[in-house]
Amino acid sequence: MVRPNSWHIKDIFMDYADRSILLVDDEKAVLNSLKRLLRPLRCRVMTAESAEDGLALLGQQPVDLVISDMRMPEMSGEVFLQKVAERWPEIERIVMTGFSDTQSTIDAINKGKISRFLMKPWQDEDVLKVVKKGFELAQLREQNAVLQQLTEKKKKELEALNTELEDKVKLRTEQLEASHLKLISNYRSMVRMFSAITARRLGQDSHKGVQLNSLLIRTARLTPLTGKALKQLYYAWQLRNIGKLSFADELIQQPYVTLAANKQRQFQQHPLRAQAATVLVAPLFPAGEIIVQHKEYLDGSGYPKGLKGEQISYSAQLLCVVNDYVELISGHYQKRPYSSHEAFSYLKEFAAERYNADIVELLGTVIDQLVAEGEVTHEQCLTTSALVPGMVLSRDLLTIQDVLLLGAGQMLDSSAIARLSEMELNLEEQFEVFVRQEVD
Numbered sequence: 001m002v003r004p005n006s007w008h009i010k011d012i013f014m015d016y017a018d019r020s021i022l023l024v025d026d027e028k029a030v031l032n033s034l035k036r037l038l039r040p041l042r043c044r045v046m047t048a049e050s051a052e053d054g055l056a057l058l059g060q061q062p063v064d065l066v067i068s069d070m071r072m073p074e075m076s077g078e079v080f081l082q083k084v085a086e087r088w089p090e091i092e093r094i095v096m097t098g099f100s101d102t103q104s105t106i107d108a109i110n111k112g113k114i115s116r117f118l119m120k121p122w123q124d125e126d127v128l129k130v131v132k133k134g135f136e137l138a139q140l141r142e143q144n145a146v147l148q149q150l151t152e153k154k155k156k157e158l159e160a161l162n163t164e165l166e167d168k169v170k171l172r173t174e175q176l177e178a179s180h181l182k183l184i185s186n187y188r189s190m191v192r193m194f195s196a197i198t199a200r201r202l203g204q205d206s207h208k209g210v211q212l213n214s215l216l217i218r219t220a221r222l223t224p225l226t227g228k229a230l231k232q233l234y235y236a237w238q239l240r241n242i243g244k245l246s247f248a249d250e251l252i253q254q255p256y257v258t259l260a261a262n263k264q265r266q267f268q269q270h271p272l273r274a275q276a277a278t279v280l281v282a283p284l285f286p287a288g289e290i291i292v293q294h295k296e297y298l299d300g301s302g303y304p305k306g307l308k309g310e311q312i313s314y315s316a317q318l319l320c321v322v323n324d325y326v327e328l329i330s331g332h333y334q335k336r337p338y339s340s341h342e343a344f345s346y347l348k349e350f351a352a353e354r355y356n357a358d359i360v361e362l363l364g365t366v367i368d369q370l371v372a373e374g375e376v377t378h379e380q381c382l383t384t385s386a387l388v389p390g391m392v393l394s395r396d397l398l399t400i401q402d403v404l405l406l407g408a409g410q411m412l413d414s415s416a417i418a419r420l421s422e423m424e425l426n427l428e429e430q431f432e433v434f435v436r437q438e439v440d
Contacts, residue, residue, distance in 0.1 A: 016043040019135040020062065023047045024054040024080065025069040025096070034067070037124050038131060051075035055083060063091055064138035065131060067118070070097040085113045090141060092134040096120055191284070195238040201245055202252055202332075211370075213237070216322045218366045223318060223359070228286075233315045235287035240294055240323060243273030256333050268303035271295055294319040297354040317356040321347060321363055324355075337395075339381040339434055340367065379436045384424055387417045387433060395434040399427060 021043055023034050031047040038045055046063070048054035051072055057063075066084055070077035081093050093114045115137075116130050216237045220230055244252050251259070251267050259267060271292045278288030293316035296302035298309055302320075312320075324333070328346055331337030338346065344364060351357040371378050379394040389412060397406040397420075405423065406416070412435070424431055 016041045016132075016135050019064050019138065020044040020046065021065040021067065021131065021134075022054060022057060022063045023067050024049075024051060024072070024077075026050060026072045027069075030069070034127070037127060041128070041131065041135075043131075043135065051077070051080035051083075054080060058084065058088060058091075063088075065092045065094065065134040067094045067096060067131075070095055081114055089113075090138075092137055094118060094130060094134065096122065191235050191238045195242075198239075198241045198245060202241060212322075212326055214370065215326075215363075215366060216319075218369065219322060219359070219363050220318060222362045222365065223314070225315065225318075229315060232286040233290060233319065235284055236290035236294065236315070236319055237322070239274060239278060239284070239287060240291050240319065241270070241274070242277055243270035243275075243291075246273070255331060255335055256327075258335060268295070272304050289313070290315045290319055294323055296320070298356065299353045301354065314356075318359050321355050321359045325363060336432055337381070337434075339379045339394075341378060341380055379434050381432050381434050384417065384420045384431055384433060387412055387420070387435065389413050389417065391435040393434065394436045397431060397433055400429055405431075 019041075021038065023031050023045065024047075025031050025034075026049055028049060031049070035045050035047065046057055046061075048057055051068070052075065054066070054068070058066075066081070068077045068080055072080070077095050077097070081095060084091060084093055095114050095117045096119075097117055098120045115134070118127060118130060217234065220233055225233060247267070247270070251263060256264065256267060271294060275288040275292040278284040278291065290313060292304070293307060293312050296305065296307040296312045296316065297320070298312065298317070300306050300308040325343050325347060327333040328338040328343035329340055344367065347355055347360050347363070351360045367378075382391075391412045393406055393408050393410050393412070396404055396408050398404055405420070410416075420431060420433070423429075
């Protein structure tokens with residue numbers, strides 16, 4: 001054995017007190033020599049003079065490293081190390097062999113899966129380096145095992161956190177969806193509320209309002225408008241008159257054409273006022289953009305900005321057609337209310353200049369559909385002299401003082417027509433009677 005002369009003090013006195021090694025050799029002198037060599041490492045050294053004793057020791061306590069002689073009686077080193085590899089694969093295995101044990105060494109490498117081998121006689125420095133390397137590998141394996149356990153633990157914790165997060169995200173998503181639906185419901189409720197307030201302020205009949213809503217919706221569904229665009233159009237329809245709420249009675253109770261020029265200019269601000277109201281509610285902003293244009297005409301004669309042609313959105317063009325039809329039959333535009341027939345004829349007459357002619361045709365299609373379904377009626381406005389028995393009132397017949405003479409739905413006979421003519425003479429009025437022909 002050769003003593004090295006290049007060791008450092010720090011190498012000699014490195015502390016491996018938590019490491020252990022098993023030396024197996026049938027020569028006690030070899031075991032004692034190796035024990036003395038390993039003493040500076042302060043590791044725990046166990047010895048066995050046979051392979052059987054070595055296996056017995058390994059079964060009783062853990063060991064980091066095994067150094068076994070190759071040639072031993074009863075059980076050779078390669079067989080011993082093979083058993084160690086099978087039962088304790090985590091132990092570092094080193095074999096000591098002579099130059100004449102080449103084949104046995106190869107067998108030990110193949111069967112015992114040794115990591116290193118040392119030649120006899122050995123160099124002390126080589127033995128110490130191999131042992132230190134073995135201890136370092138054992139320490140790395142332990143650290144790796146700890147890290148794997150920690151990784152597995154963290155993985156499970158992460159999976160639990162992900163599951164918890166997914167549950168929280170799902171719950172939060174459900175809450176947000178519920179809040180969103182509630183918010184949408186609140187918007188709709190708010191729109192309906194202001195629509196109802198506006199209708200009452202303008203003296204509109206609620207049942208009639210439902211019919212008119214159907215008129216707009218069914219017309220819009222025949223157009224390319226879908227989804228959000230359709231919803232914003234409906235909001236615009238409901239809120240189109242909200243800008244009139246602050247007007248004096250004379251502005252909203254008189255037909256538009258009868259207002260003085262300065263009053264008309266004042267009245268023409270209602271789309272701007274309605275848009276200003278919707279700006280305060282972000283989801284209704286697109287509806288406000290439609291409202292502010294719904295009194296603009298393609299020929300530039302509309303208000304409030306005198307827009308022309310493609311400057312007016314398609315939604316606003318559609319709202320314009322339906323709104324003007326409603327204003328005509330309700331008496332808010334011309335000096336007297338128009339019948340449905342008169343109102344539609346008016347729209348067709350001005351279709352090429354003011355209105356989108358295709359939308360006017362779609363409105364006519366919807367009116368015919370609603371008449372066929374009994375939702376609305378085709379009506380005419382006649383004088384009493386043009387009435388014939390069998391006609392049915394489509395609207396209440398009122399005097400100038402709003403006195404009810406006959407209710408909507410009443411069938412006229414010759415006696416009723418005669419009484420109406422007589423009342424005209426007595427009241428010095430000329431009645432405008434809205435009638436439809438009763439269908440058998």
